[in-house]
Amino acid sequence: MELGSYPDPYYLCSMLEYKNELIDELVEKLNLQQISLEPALVQSAQDIASFEDLKLFIERFTHMHTPASNLAEELEEEVDILVHKLKFIPTETRPKVLLLENIDPASPLQSALTTESIRIAGGVPLEIQEYKDADILLIKQDEFLLYGQLPQFIQQEEWSSIPAIKNNKIYIIKKDDFANVPGKDYLLELEILAEIIQPKYFIFGHQGIDWVNFDLG
Structure with a gap:
């Protein structure tokens, strides 16, 4: 060569x-x-x-x-x-968002970039210890395991009364590599968050493909 x-x-x-x-x-x-x-x-x-x-x-x-x-x-x-x-939406009226990587046990997805993206997308990111305040619960986990664990998870006393579960605001991130590599697919992942957090303002066409609302029935 x-x-x-x-x-x-x-x-x-x-x-x-x-x-x-x-x-x-x-x-x-x-x-x-x-x-x-x-x-x-x-x-x-x-x-x-x-x-x-x-x-x-x-x-x-x-x-x-x-x-x-x-x-x-x-x-x-x-x-x-x-x-x-979103600039005219005051911080105090923006939904509080908890992003989990697993639910058994409950563990947060640790990503500084994704935490910032939640803010940009119109939400207020929460730490795991603030879980009781969550208006929106996002879960990124292997779907095969997740759907078997979710029914029991949402019935746990410490979780069943949080606003996100009471108001059917549980969302599953279907994009397999979501937040795995900082910066990769940045705009797509930001759009996913924006569609979920501020649905009145954003429709990008990712629902059903990259995320779904878990219906509590």
């Missing part, structure tokens, strides 16, 4: 174990044939904890490979549209 010839677009990354699903996503969107990455840039992809972090990473990535790309600006415009629609 000639020096500088990389038939595999991920040659430099795979040799150094730098593969990352967010980077894969950007490579596909930008239709890149080959890339080279600085270790610091790859590390910054793994450390994304906010939308500003994500935007900065995309700006740095595109500056290295496609300087004319407006990918970061386009993403920011989409987020700004969502924020603008």
Whole structure:
């Protein structure tokens, strides 16, 4: 193989174990044939904890490979549209949202970026110790296990009286890799949250595909 010839677009990354699903996503969107990455840039992809972090990473990535790309600006415009629609809803009237990764035992999904996304989507994220205040309960768990566990879970004394369960506001995230890789499918996951949390304002067509309302009957 000639020096500088990389038939595999991920040659430099795979040799150094730098593969990352967010980077894969950007490579596909930008239709890149080959890339080279600085270790610091790859590390910054793994450390994304906010939308500003994500935007900065995309700006740095595109500056290295496609300087004319407006990918970061386009993403920011989409987020700004969502924020603008909700700007007149006071914080005190926004639903309190608890996001669980498992229900047996109940454990929260730990993601700084997703916590921020809940706020952007019009909700107030809760810690697990605040579960009794939850207006909306989001659950991301293997569906096969979840549907067998949910009926018993919602009948537990400590959970049965929370607003989310009393008002049939239990939602199951069907997207398998939801919040697994910070920044990957960012806009899609933000739209999922917005549809659930503020359904009067947002319909993106993800219901039934990426999320469902668990009907208590």
